Amino acid sequence: MPRTTSTLPNDIHQLVEGSIKAGVFENKSDAIRHAIRQYFEDDEDARIAAAVRLYEEDEISLGKAARLAEVPRQEMPEILREHGVEVRLGPEDMDDAEDEIEAARKLNE
Numbered sequence: 001m002p003r004t005t006s007t008l009p010n011d012i013h014q015l016v017e018g019s020i021k022a023g024v025f026e027n028k029s030d031a032i033r034h035a036i037r038q039y040f041e042d043d044e045d046a047r048i049a050a051a052v053r054l055y056e057e058d059e060i061s062l063g064k065a066a067r068l069a070e071v072p073r074q075e076m077p078e079i080l081r082e083h084g085v086e087v088r089l090g091p092e093d094m095d096d097a098e099d100e101i102e103a104a105r106k107l108n109e
Helices: 009-021 030-044 044-056 062-071 073-082 096-106
Strands: none
Touching: 009 030, 030 044, 044 062, 044 073, 062 073, 062 096, 073 096
């Protein structure tokens, strides 16, 4: 798992520390992961914007973009076009192919 360092305002830091002491979170990393996860669950536009940008910069496949955006794989090409992003057809390599297969499997769940 990648590591990220951040700086928090004092009041947020105190709330995080207090929530750990109260048993709400196990540690600082747990608290921050929860907050970020909740943000992206609540903000569909942010999820889509992030997925579009990562796809546009060729960092993820179409299937992975759909999964991150939490939209059906079939809808992702249209979302990309709406954002002015050219859709790449077919996987670039085995990692992309595996992402596409995984996205397809999730559709059947």
